[in-house]
Amino acid sequence: MKIADLIAWFEEWANPAWQESWDNCGWQIEPGVLQEQARVLVCLTPTLAVMEEAIAYQKAGISVNLIFAHHPLIFNPPKSLCSGNPIAEMARLAFTHNIGIYTAHTNFDQVQDGTADVLAQILELEQVSPIVPTQAGLGYGRVGVLQPALVLQDLLTKIQSRLNPPSLIVSPTADLQQKIDKVAVLGGSGASFISAVVKTGAQVYLTSDCKFHQFQESRDRGLILVDAGHYATERPACDRLVHKFRNLNLDWVQLSQQDEDFRLFIR
Structure with a gap:
């Protein structure tokens, strides 16, 4: 299934038009991958760690070309993109390695x-x-x-x-x-x-x-x-999404192993 067809299938199920006014669902970065066969890494939050995971798969011979995330990469329009800024680095790596980033947030919640x-x-x-x-x-x-x-x-x-x-x-x-x-x-x-x-x-x-x-x-x-x-209350839905995608017979789909909780509890 091509990425364009996967996204069309998803948006028929969870329409981005249902998102809240403050949200930013849909394409975050689309570097020209729509007509490629979908090889998808699903995650809760699109971070540099997840991007590096996708690139590692590419180097191992699995040409991952889409990061499908629940949380948006971009909530508010950035005023600049400078080296060292996480969003700028994500954009640079996305275009360099031909990896799209797509988000389903408050539409997926409903x-x-x-x-x-x-x-x-x-x-x-x-x-x-x-x-x-x-x-x-x-x-x-x-x-x-x-x-x-x-x-x-x-x-x-x-x-x-x-x-x-x-x-x-x-x-x-x-x-x-x-x-x-x-x-x-x-x-x-x-x-x-x-x-x-x-x-x-x-x-x-x-x-x-x-x-x-x-x-x-x-x-x-x-x-x-x-x-x-x-993390614990939303990550299970990402796993369920992987199973839904597998039922579509995609070339390749996996749940990210580099998703982060961003919290460490010291006992």
Whole structure:
């Protein structure tokens, strides 16, 4: 499948027009690869480490020509591109090695089998619906039912074992044996959705990047907030995307092994 056909297939499923006004989905760098057979490296964040990984594959005889990322390389238009600047270096290497960079961000968050849906599936939630619907059947986050219900301690253990985050941050609660039967999830930075989650009646909200006072707000509103980290809550959707691409019989597709969490927890 040519890269142009792969992108057309993807955009029919997760239309870039659905992105938020502040977002930058779609082509970040397109160095003239549209008519080439797609050989794709999927990642969460397009960094120099991922670019170097793609180049290493090229040197090993696998002509990777597309980095398909969840996070945009460019959020705001740069005023200059100078040597040593990470975006400038990514652009230089992309054109030098003929590697395109394409991003699917808030459009990918909303769709079936996107970031939120995959989290809901990992936790085996049933009767799932969006926290904030945006169009028929789609939207941000997912809320669903645990059948059978789990005590909070067992749910936290399940989250830890399924997502393998370096750390879990949890709202203080006096009862780890509390029965939990309704859970909300949203991969990435989901603290701004706390009010919407409360309206769903969920007892637990799994997301990331929550601040001190957002934990206070959740506690005061009777919601148990679980922060598993940005990387752990979104990386599984990248893995799912690799499997979808493989079903299209691409020449080659792999999940990046150089994706970074950007956080190190010292115990």
